[in-house]
Amino acid sequence: xxxxxxxxxxxxxxxxxxxxxxxxxVFAPMLQAAWTSLYHHILWKPRDVRFIGLDNYLAVAxxxxxxxxxxxxxxxxxxxxxxxxALGLATALLLNQRFRWRxxxxxxxxxxxxxxxxxxxxxxxWMYQPQVGLFxxxxxxxxLVTEAVPWLAQPGTALYAIIVALVWQxxxxxxxxxxxxxxxxxxxxxxxxxxxxxxxxxxxxxVTLPGLKGVIVTAVMLRLIWVANSIDVxxxxxxxxxxxxxxTLPLYAFKRTYGSMDFGYGTALACTFSLLLLGLIVLYLRRxxxxxRS
Amino acid sequence: xxxxRFSTLRRALVAAGLATASLGALQAQAPQxxxxxYHFDNPEQTKVMDGLVADFQxxxxxxxxxxxxxxxxxxxxxxxxxxxxGKSPDVAMVKLQQQAQLVEMGALEPIDARVAAWPGxxxxxxxxxNINKGHDGKQYYxxxxxxxxxxxxxxxxxxxxxxxxxxxCEAFLDAAKKLTVPAAQNGGTPQYGFGMRxxxxxxxxxxPFVLSQVAMTPAELGxxxxxxxxxxxxxxMRSHKVVPPSAPNDGFNEIINGFKSGQTAMIFHxxxxxxxxxxxxxxxxxxxxxxxxxxxxxxSFGDESNAMFKQSRNKDAAWKWMSYLSEREGNVKFVGATGxxxxxxxxxxxxxxxxxxxxxTADSLxxxxxxxxxxxxxxxxxxxxxxxxxxxxxxxxxxxxMMEAIAKHYATK
Numbered sequence: 059x060x061x062x063x064x065x066x067x068x069x070x071x072x073x074x075x076x077x078x079x080x081x082x083x084v085f086a087p088m089l090q091a092a093w094t095s096l097y098h099h100i101l102w103k104p105r106d107v108r109f110i111g112l113d114n115y116l117a118v119a120x121x122x123x124x125x126x127x128x129x130x131x132x133x134x135x136x137x138x139x140x141x142x143x144a145l146g147l148a149t150a151l152l153l154n155q156r157f158r159w160r161x162x163x164x165x166x167x168x169x170x171x172x173x174x175x176x177x178x179x180x181x182x183x184w185m186y187q188p189q190v191g192l193f194x195x196x197x198x199x200x201x202l203v204t205e206a207v208p209w210l211a212q213p214g215t216a217l218y219a220i221i222v223a224l225v226w227q228x229x230x231x232x233x234x235x236x237x238x239x240x241x242x243x244x245x246x247x248x249x250x251x252x253x254x255x256x257x258x259x260x261x262x263x264x265v266t267l268p269g270l271k272g273v274i275v276t277a278v279m280l281r282l283i284w285v286a287n288s289i290d291v292x293x294x295x296x297x298x299x300x301x302x303x304x305x306t307l308p309l310y311a312f313k314r315t316y317g318s319m320d321f322g323y324g325t326a327l328a329c330t331f332s333l334l335l336l337g338l339i340v341l342y343l344r345r346x347x348x349x350x351r352s
Numbered sequence: 353x354x355x356x357r358f359s360t361l362r363r364a365l366v367a368a369g370l371a372t373a374s375l376g377a378l379q380a381q382a383p384q385x386x387x388x389x390y391h392f393d394n395p396e397q398t399k400v401m402d403g404l405v406a407d408f409q410x411x412x413x414x415x416x417x418x419x420x421x422x423x424x425x426x427x428x429x430x431x432x433x434x435x436x437x438g439k440s441p442d443v444a445m446v447k448l449q450q451q452a453q454l455v456e457m458g459a460l461e462p463i464d465a466r467v468a469a470w471p472g473x474x475x476x477x478x479x480x481x482n483i484n485k486g487h488d489g490k491q492y493y494x495x496x497x498x499x500x501x502x503x504x505x506x507x508x509x510x511x512x513x514x515x516x517x518x519x520x521c522e523a524f525l526d527a528a529k530k531l532t533v534p535a536a537q538n539g540g541t542p543q544y545g546f547g548m549r550x551x552x553x554x555x556x557x558x559x560p561f562v563l564s565q566v567a568m569t570p571a572e573l574g575x576x577x578x579x580x581x582x583x584x585x586x587x588x589m590r591s592h593k594v595v596p597p598s599a600p601n602d603g604f605n606e607i608i609n610g611f612k613s614g615q616t617a618m619i620f621h622x623x624x625x626x627x628x629x630x631x632x633x634x635x636x637x638x639x640x641x642x643x644x645x646x647x648x649x650x651x652s653f654g655d656e657s658n659a660m661f662k663q664s665r666n667k668d669a670a671w672k673w674m675s676y677l678s679e680r681e682g683n684v685k686f687v688g689a690t691g692x693x694x695x696x697x698x699x700x701x702x703x704x705x706x707x708x709x710x711x712x713t714a715d716s717l718x719x720x721x722x723x724x725x726x727x728x729x730x731x732x733x734x735x736x737x738x739x740x741x742x743x744x745x746x747x748x749x750x751x752x753x754m755m756e757a758i759a760k761h762y763a764t765k
Binding site for chain 1: 426429432433436453454456457458535541542550551552596597598599600601602610613615727730731734735738739740742743745746748749
């Protein structure tokens with residue numbers, strides 16, 4: 059009995075450090091944030107901290123900047139992730155072909171993913187610069203514009219300009235994941251399809267895509283979470299401006315928390331967004347997971 | 353039986369006495385550690401700080417200074433968070449716009465008595481202690497360096513266009529228009545009359561146009577006069593197009609680089625950038641005080657002080673360090689790294705600036721002012737002003753809506 063009890067306890071003992079670390083490092087701060095969001099808590103007013111229940115959440119619901127930031131977040135995720143996926147898929151298919159220097163090409167494609175976000179943000183900000191930037195120089199030389207376009211200083215173009223930079227940064231992740239997936243599809247399936255007279259497009263649709271489904275579902279889920287929470291590139295390129303033009307909800311939460319030092323309202327924004335993102339991920343996994351199982 | 357007991361007691365007493373004496377000696381010998389937060393931009397400046405720490409420690413063997421360079425972009429986020437978390441430094445570089453909030457948090461240690469007994473106070477520049485006083489009348493800040501915003505202009509371009517440096521807003525607009533040249537007439541790159549700072553920190557450039565005419569009170573900020581003054585500034589971009597199109601997002605680096613590269617003919621900044629301006633343009637760059645608008649001038653007094661934090665366990669050592677940095681020897685070395693003005697009278701001859709920039713600073717002092725020392729100012733600077741200014745420059749809000757938002761911010765308790 060004694061030996062059996064020790065044996066039963068072993069798995070719990072082994073996983074307990076990881077569980078403990080997760081509880082302390084992830085769940086405790088989450089609970090602390092949720093608790094803070096129920097308080098009127100402005101950091102520089104320590105004598106005026108008081109419990110206000112759901113008032114911060116009601117204020118979020120009535121805050122036009124929060125709503126417009128949510129709209130931009132939907133656009134930010136809705137454009138960035140599909141574009142990264144499409145570009146990553148195309149790149150992976152190319153890198154899966156046999157050609158000279160393929161190994162070198164596979165290494166070079168990782169550069170955008172390996173660079174720090176701040177470097178990427180500064181690099182793209184300079185390329186968009188109206189006076190000395192590469193894009194305006196090209197457009198002016200080609201005669202496509204008559205005067206330099208301030209891509210990051212106009213509300214109509216700033217968010218899209220940052221999305222392009224983020225697509226460039228993130229597509230290698232999809233490319234490498236999909237490339238790994240492509241190599242797990244047995245060559246015999248393509249041979250069989252070819253024998254049956256399938257065209258390359260049919261082979262892609264009926265063999266490649268189903269074979270990649272598991273990889274794509276996982277990669278998209280990870281990118282959804284990362285892109286949704288990503289504020290570093292926006293912060294460096296525009297700081298959320300001009301005005302609110304590049305405010306996403308996480309960036310707005312960050313600015314309210316650390317810029318205005320309103321920890322109660324900032325954490326309410328962050329908690330609201332976390333719940334929305336959790337809902338999106340659950341919906342996505344239910345739908346995509348069902349497709350995989352079927 | 354008695355003897356051994358007595359012996360044991362005596363031994364215990366001797367041991368306790370020795371232990372107490374050793375502990376006292378250890379305490380006397382143990383260095384007093386103080387943590388100092390500062391923000392320098394480059395490694396060369398950090399080397400100067402390392403030298404200051406070494407000099408100070410050589411003179412004060414019992415004190416060890418841990419000087420930590422904190423990135424400027426999140427300097428105050430970290431400072432406020434550290435204070436709230438009970439981990440504040442002993443001494444930190446601070447600006448007036450944060451003083452009211454730090455006082456409200458109960459974070460700062462008053463230093464009135466220490467300043468009163470400090471020989472260095474008589475060497476401090478006129479009125480510097482008063483300017484830096486807290487709104488409760490107590491002294492928390494010890495001045496470290498200061499600057500005043502003035503107008504840099506390209507003397508060669510002004511001469512070529514037959515212009516005088518602008519003394520009024522109207523002359524400023526006229527010069528900006530004449531010095532704005534399309535790319536086709538300027539060798540392929542456009543030139544703009546004014547390098548506007550529409551991003552964070554730009555309130556110092558906006559102040560001469562608006563705060564010269566109205567006080568920063570909710571009633572005056574929302575007045576028609578304030579709206580008109582703000583409209584004049586907004587129109588520099590929207591109507592007259594005398595600023596680079598990137599102006600809404602432009603910050604410190606963009607306006608400095610724009611001026612250095614010849615893209616702009618005028619910018620507002622302080623003596624801290626005079627060396628790099630002179631190195632780039634030589635005698636082609638000069639400086640004058642900001643123009644008068646509505647018959648009055650206003651410019652920003654840019655302060656930097658050191659403050660001692662209540663949580664410090666070594667306040668005497670902390671005071672020695674902060675007072676060392678505000679005395680001639682330490683202060684001259686310090687401003688030698690930052691390129692700003694020394695707060696010591698005796699140090700002035702030892703700090704060399706091009707005379708035209710020193711003159712522009714001195715001429716600007718009589719009307720130099722600070723933003724209201726109230727808790728709202730910090731958020732005004734970091735969020736309210738840049739967000740509303742950018743929206744106004746892009747036509748998303750009117751001048752009246754922008755001023756109303758600022759007035760509302762200052763009216764909120």
